[in-house]
Amino acid sequence: MAKHKHEHDSHETIQEMLRAMSNHGWRITDQRKSLATLFAEAEGYLSPKDVYESMRQKYPGVSFDTVYRNLRLLSEMGVLEQFHLNDSLKFRARCQSHHHHHMICIQCEKTVTFEFCPMKQVDLPSDFQIVNHRFEIFGYCSECSAQASTP
Amino acid sequence: MAKHKHEHDSHETIQEMLRAMSNHGWRITDQRKSLATLFAEAEGYLSPKDVYESMRQKYPGVSFDTVYRNLRLLSEMGVLEQFHLNDSLKFRARCQSHHHHHMICIQCEKTVTFEFCPMKQVDLPSDFQIVNHRFEIFGYCSECSAQASTP
DNA sequence: TTTGCTGCAAAGGCTTTGCAGGCCT
């Protein structure tokens, strides 16, 4: 049941991503379908290399520059978001639903969502013109801390 | 008076940085003195290139790899902190005094400190083991927004 | 059919590394 729900969500996400590309006048190629599928099913962050390796399994002929080109295009379009984790660039599907923040596991790099947003509480000098903000909590998710405590 | 105070702070910071290096058994070279001075006096973030350009004025013979080596060593030691701004790596002197967060001007890259920390308020799942957190607010500082509104 | 997209290859940045000589301690 949970599994079925997850598959449904992934399928929705894939369709959304492909629709977004189409709306921007982009062509839907096999490579881009692979890319959409990959990010819709990913639970954490993916590096360009991760993306290349994964795509190559389903689509052997893919090249590195195509990966980079599409990662960049999708990021500029707001479908993916970039993030620097351990000094290397990573990507994940941007959460389109509503505003929230993440806890990020520094071991497996999976993310856990929470609703609290500090911007509602913070009191700031009025002469600073706010554009956006970041708030992330780093640590070990339940699975990784369980592993660490059973050596 | 304010100027005098600032100079005093810079001087303190330089001494702290040099002492930290010395405590770690590192040698105090002219290049490292330049580096310490530069970061103690900088108000915002500096890229490796910025650092190289600035150091070269006071110390013409400096090389790029020395800049990188020392930036890395100082970061690992906790004297400097790294940050990705506009997709490029930047450095600044880590605030040693007390815990706080920053507003960062996306134009001039200067930072404004504020005391509010969201970790006191946020309520999280107990099975996530927190290690650290980031909270930054991006926008235009008073000077840059004033410039923007007078074209 | 018409562009846009891809793969190939090569170039371009940024950062790191090996080495001999010089400087800090």
Place this chain on the structure above:
DNA sequence: AGGCCTGCAAAGCCTTTGCAGCAAA
């Protein structure tokens, strides 16, 4: 005097770009 640090040079990533052929619309 000894060993760390530097500058030079070159290599090593990671990422971008030019180009001809192919594929989506």
